[in-house]
Amino acid sequence: GQMLLQPPPLFSLIIGITMNLPHDYTLLLHPTAFAGWVGLIVTAVNLFPIGQLDGGHITRAVLGDKQRYVGWFSVIFLMFTGWFFFAILIALLVGVYHPPPLNDLTQIDGKRKLLFIVAMIVLALCFSPFPIYQLD
Structure with missing residues (x-):
């Protein structure tokens, strides 16, 4: 069978805005577009709220010690x-x-909490649960 790429939501959104394709289509990616697809997947993995990943740093800053539960989830x-x-x-x-920061007393302001929400939205837009699948 053929190996197919499942695009993340952001990739599908960009394709939908820039191209007029039928509902059920197969798109052959240019190497540059494939690099963009890989970049979205890598960004999604890095934004997961786990340990020393960027998502872990962001989540630890906003949720404090509760980050460990989000990380295990x-x-x-x-x-x-x-x-x-x-x-x-x-x-x-x-x-x-994620280890505690040196300054755990300073409260996070609303702007930074909003940036946390934006980062989690970017994670949702870049993540594809099944990025590669086989067509029988």
């Missing part, structure tokens, strides 16, 4: 969506827990 979520290898790799190499 994220690892379990990755496992259930077929990213088992990456979930184990991230948990073992990066760790799920």
Whole structure:
């Protein structure tokens, strides 16, 4: 069978805005577009709220010690969506827990909380649960 790429929502949105394609289409990607697809997937993985990933830093800053629960939930979520290898790799190499900052007393303002929400929206737009699948 053929290997097909499942585009993240942001990629689908960009294709929908820039191209007039029928509902059920197969798109052959130019190498530059493929690099963009890979970039979205890598961005999504980096924004997961796990340990020392960027998403872990952001989540720790906003949620404090509760980040560890979000981190474990994220690892379990990755496992259930077929990213088992990456979930184990991230948990073992990066760790799920984020160490406390030197200054844990300063409160996060509303602007930074809004940026946290924006980062989680970017994660949702860049993540594809099944980025590569086989067509029988």
